[in-house]
């Protein structure tokens with residue numbers, strides 16, 4: 001198998017933790033607890049959509065302000081830099097909130113795709129655009145994320161997929177069974193790099 005030459009990360013819950021309470025968000029918007037927030041708001045339109053967008057912004061701003069870097073992320077990113085692996089972020093968050101989280105956590109990425117830029121995950125558009133920009137085939141790229149949309153997006157693009165489980169009960173993680181690799185913690189850097197075909 002080819003070694004990985006580029007890694008696309010989800011932002012919230014993978015690189016940084018803003019402790020967003022999606023169920024509270026759904027409650028404040030009057031949405032069903034199993035609904036996909038962005039898609040629901042998009043569908044409803046009109047005044048109700050406006051009101052829901054304000055709720056979303058309020059939650060996201062509070063989350064972005066309290067965002068912290070997830071343990072082990074800084075050193076993992078350094079390893080990737082050392083090996084010359086390209087890095088990008090694909091997030092369903094808005095650009096202002098995502099930028100705020102990055103600056104709050106001292107992270108710098110050359111390339112970040114946010115929900116303003118095009119179809120959001122699980123649509124594979126973002127990863128495919130990045131592959132094109134990097135001039136890499138999707139199978140030379142890995143998608144790392146903590147939610148099933150990250151894995152579905154990676155699979156649809158033809159990338160390798162890493163589900164960041166972060167100590168959660170595996171039975172509560174739909175999509176995990178489809179991922180190529182389950183990552184408990186970024187302190188498993190050596191194993192993950194080996195999985196990418198790179199020396200630790």
Ligand SMILES: [Mg+2]
Pocket residue numbers: 010011012013014145146147
């Ligand atoms: Mg996430």
